[in-house]
Amino acid sequence: MTVYKYIGRTKQGTPKKGIVDAANKQAAIAKLRSQGVNPREVTESTSLLHKDLNLGGGKVKNQDFVIYCRQFATLIRAGVSIVESTHILAQQSKSKPLKKALDAIEEDIRSGVPFSDATLKHPKVFPLLFSNMMRSGEATGNIDDTLERLANSFEKQYNLKKKVQSTMTYPAILFVLTMVVAVFMMVFVVPSFVESFESMGAELPWMTVVIIAISGWLQKFWWVVLLLVIALVVGFQLLYKGNKEFNYAVHYALLRMPIFGPLLQKSAISRMMGTLSSLFSSAVPILQSLAIVEKVVGNPVMSKVVVEARESLEKGNSLSEPLENSWLFPPLVTSMTRIGESTGSLDYMLEKVAQFYDAEVERSVDTLKSLIEPLMILFLAGIVGIIVAAIFLPMFSLYEQM
Secondary structure (H helix, E strand, O other): OEEEEEEEEEOOOOEEEEEEEEOOHHHHHHHHHHOOEEEEEEEEOOOHHHOOOOOOOOOOOHHHHHHHHHHHHHHHHOOOOHHHHHHHHHHHOOOHHHHHHHHHHHHHHHOOOOHHHHHOOOOOOOOHHHHHHHHHHHHHOOHHHHHHHHHHHHHHHHHHHHHHHHHHHHHHHHHHHHHHHHHHHHHHHOHHHHHHHHHHOOOOOHHHHHHHHHHHHHHHHHHHHHHHHHHHHHHHHHHHHHOHHHHHHHHHHHHOOOOHHHHHHHHHHHHHHHHHHHHHHOOOOHHHHHHHHHHHOOOHHHHHHHHHHHHHHHOOOOOHHHHHOOOOOOHHHHHHHHHHHHHOOHHHHHHHHHHHHHHHHHHHHHHHHHHHHHHHHHHHHHHHHHHHHHHHHHHHHHHHHO
16 A cells, blocks of 8 residues: 545535555545545655555464454355455454555455455465465355355464474474583583592593583684574575575475474375365366465475476376375375376365375374473483583592592
8 A cells, every 4th residue: 555645625625635545546536536535636655654664574364364264254145245345354454464455455346356366466465375266256156155165274274384383393492402501511510510520630431521521612612603503594594595406405304304204294285185175176277276286385395296297287197197106195195186086076085185184194293292292301311411420420430439
């Protein structure tokens, strides 16, 4: 939305000037006339006070978007028009990015732009999946059902994503805390015992010698470790975001991990199959559906297979063939896909596959949580225990000699 300054007169002939926000100059003039103002001069404001400072990235929380979809479906089912529903939801939305986008969409709809095309102008707010399924809903007249399906899909994907993230975040945080505790003991605890060891004059165990050497090095070159950690983190982020080959390699390595790899694989399969099923159910053409899934699946390794599947279909081959040739997809997925293609019930089969892997992810998350907690506690105890043992072993040796 752009802010415009205007000078004009009311219907009673009274001079009036002020500001108005609109998508463009024509929309600003139309808005003023609808308010009873005849504008004589309309110019875009250059004042910093009227600039839209976007400090939050402009994205809408998943919870707010799901609520919006459900409320939109309820209004449409109640017979309220799309433009009026958009106006109502814009007024009551607590999400600033969503409210701003809906205000702009309302103006576009009033000027004759289809709702689905208007949402494409706001990719940070409305996912590509939403816009394409809404276009199909507009064509078939099933907008309310489409919105309910979208709300269920986004809610399911969000919950699944959070479960996987929580499972992987816990060991990562515990690992970092373990390293912090170990470094703290090396820098502040071990040095306090060094003088005591030297005064003993006894021969130190090899473990104690190694710990003291590491402690001495960290005290002198702690800044090297800090700079190295910062360089690794910054370098990883830059490569991950800016280098496609590195991004692909990271995702490939994660999927091949012994413990977390199968969980990420099941989550990606569930997301892909659920999205495809939703698109097919909304009568979106299969090639267009695969093009959308390629962009929204969120995993470049799986996106590559989706591209191969789309190319296979363009050549007149089956969808299941590229899936069978990829290690990513178990026999269950390829068999169900092949059956769906041969029986004409691909959307139903894909939905069943997505439901199966949703349940598999939940079971895997529960199992991993029960295993990871004791393993990480043992890891923490092992690291700290080694340092403590290295400190107290010389003392035990001295007591034995006495």
